[in-house]
Amino acid sequence: MAISLLKWRASPRRPLQPDRAMDLPASLLQDLSALLGERFSTATAERALHAQSESHIGAGLPDAVAYPADTAEVSRIATLCAAHGVPLVAWGAGSSLEGHALAVKGGITVDFRDMNRIIAVQPEDMLCTVQPGLTREALNQALRDTGLFFPVDPGANASLGGMAATRASGTTAVRYGTMRDNVLGLEVVLAGGAVIRTGTAAPKSSAGYDLTALFVGAEGTLGLITELILRLQGQPEAVSAASCGFTDMAAAVACVIETIQTGLPMARIEFLDPATVAACNAFSGTDLPLCPQLLVEFHGAPEAVAADARRFGDIAARHGSTGFHWATATEDRTRLWNMRHNAYRAILASRPGAKAIVTDVCVPISALAQAVEDTRADIAESGLSGSILGHVGDGNFHAILLIDPADEVEIARAKWLATRMAERALALGGTITGEHGVGFGKLPLMAAEHGAAWAVMGQIKRALDPLDLMNPGKLVPQATETP
Numbered sequence: 001m002a003i004s005l006l007k008w009r010a011s012p013r014r015p016l017q018p019d020r021a022m023d024l025p026a027s028l029l030q031d032l033s034a035l036l037g038e039r040f041s042t043a044t045a046e047r048a049l050h051a052q053s054e055s056h057i058g059a060g061l062p063d064a065v066a067y068p069a070d071t072a073e074v075s076r077i078a079t080l081c082a083a084h085g086v087p088l089v090a091w092g093a094g095s096s097l098e099g100h101a102l103a104v105k106g107g108i109t110v111d112f113r114d115m116n117r118i119i120a121v122q123p124e125d126m127l128c129t130v131q132p133g134l135t136r137e138a139l140n141q142a143l144r145d146t147g148l149f150f151p152v153d154p155g156a157n158a159s160l161g162g163m164a165a166t167r168a169s170g171t172t173a174v175r176y177g178t179m180r181d182n183v184l185g186l187e188v189v190l191a192g193g194a195v196i197r198t199g200t201a202a203p204k205s206s207a208g209y210d211l212t213a214l215f216v217g218a219e220g221t222l223g224l225i226t227e228l229i230l231r232l233q234g235q236p237e238a239v240s241a242a243s244c245g246f247t248d249m250a251a252a253v254a255c256v257i258e259t260i261q262t263g264l265p266m267a268r269i270e271f272l273d274p275a276t277v278a279a280c281n282a283f284s285g286t287d288l289p290l291c292p293q294l295l296v297e298f299h300g301a302p303e304a305v306a307a308d309a310r311r312f313g314d315i316a317a318r319h320g321s322t323g324f325h326w327a328t329a330t331e332d333r334t335r336l337w338n339m340r341h342n343a344y345r346a347i348l349a350s351r352p353g354a355k356a357i358v359t360d361v362c363v364p365i366s367a368l369a370q371a372v373e374d375t376r377a378d379i380a381e382s383g384l385s386g387s388i389l390g391h392v393g394d395g396n397f398h399a400i401l402l403i404d405p406a407d408e409v410e411i412a413r414a415k416w417l418a419t420r421m422a423e424r425a426l427a428l429g430g431t432i433t434g435e436h437g438v439g440f441g442k443l444p445l446m447a448a449e450h451g452a453a454w455a456v457m458g459q460i461k462r463a464l465d466p467l468d469l470m471n472p473g474k475l476v477p478q479a480t481e482t483p
Helices: 002-010 026-039 044-049 071-084 136-142 160-165 211-215 249-261 274-284 302-318 330-341 343-349 365-382 408-427 443-450 452-464
Strands: 064-066 088-091 108-111 118-122 127-130 183-189 195-199 224-231 238-245 268-272 293-300 323-327 355-362 385-390 396-403
Touching: 026 064, 026 071, 044 064, 071 088, 071 108, 071 183, 071 224, 088 160, 088 224, 136 160, 160 224, 183 211, 195 211, 238 302, 238 330, 249 268, 249 293, 249 302, 249 365, 268 274, 274 330, 274 343, 274 385, 293 302, 293 330, 302 323, 323 330, 330 343, 343 355, 343 385, 343 396, 355 408, 365 385, 365 396, 365 408, 396 408, 408 443, 443 452
Parallel strands: 064 108, 088 108
Antiparallel strands: 118 127, 127 224, 183 195, 183 224, 238 293, 238 323, 268 293, 268 385, 355 396, 385 396
């Protein structure tokens, strides 16, 4: 399996083709131009903007870019493209890491930039309905006066449609869950242009298949999400955050494990290894000690927050904590979490000119210490510059491996390390990705994780999208893959 992933990721990038738009049928170009006007573009510059990735993964330009304003336009785009056999790829904020939104087989990128409204807020039900192009930060800014907030925080200011499509997670998942837990219903445009609704605003249902869960995490391979019903949470009365240093990584991870096993209600519990701490200090102007760090946060009533903080302090002390730096003021907490959210950019800045191969895995809490320690040893042995960080409260951690994009040896080593992390996670009972998703970057590892179930995913894809027009080349078995 390691070899197959290496071959996949080492394969040449699809070359940029400025004149590729001419491959689209003239009648389709005419119909889409009539439908969207200036919101439909075949300009090379516009298409190039939608061929970019946050990671090392690349592909060619889409043939055209469409900017729909409502569900009716998305449905019409899908109908026209189905008639001509032209693929569709959804685009949110472009912050995915495994090539999810890249047009690996050409076609039209559907950018949801203009579908960014809050349709309704139901404060009594603690729900809201939004369009897919709205970002999580924009939603929470709009909710500030309601006493509610949307809790899923992947770090990047991602679009909510993209977060649902990739089943995003983040720093707060240990308490509030992932997108799987916070999406109650969807409106989806299917491959032929039909519009369906899944789920309801009711707290629960036992009526038939859970189609909402099917589309959340489908990465746009089954349809285009055009509306979401989201679960909201009450803004906590009190919030307290802290950074906490440890003498070694094993002690920090052991502290996390005991904290989770005791049922302490952490809102966030993040891990930074010394390399990450050094990069963050240089980039964000912080002064954390250069040792493994946990960043923690507590939400609730003032008395409960204080009690939870004391309990965590006792646990950390038993594992050799080197001390706490509390951040109770809003500006101090903001600075602390901004530092964490900027960790990726900080690590890139630590080696100017480098690119990053970024990967994540998730393992059972009982296996977390072994997974982190073995990964750290692999990075040290490889000779690469690499950092480990992540949402260790739910067993999810990341490795950011810096490589010279012109050095084939470094690239090969980094890809081997990423593969080794995934294979280790599977051996420990975990998953090849806790939140980054599959896209086409981790496609070759899906058979190892799912076995015969991967073929079932392919059957579902063919049933809903028999022409393979919705984000083709991603997630499910391909013609050259053997489930």
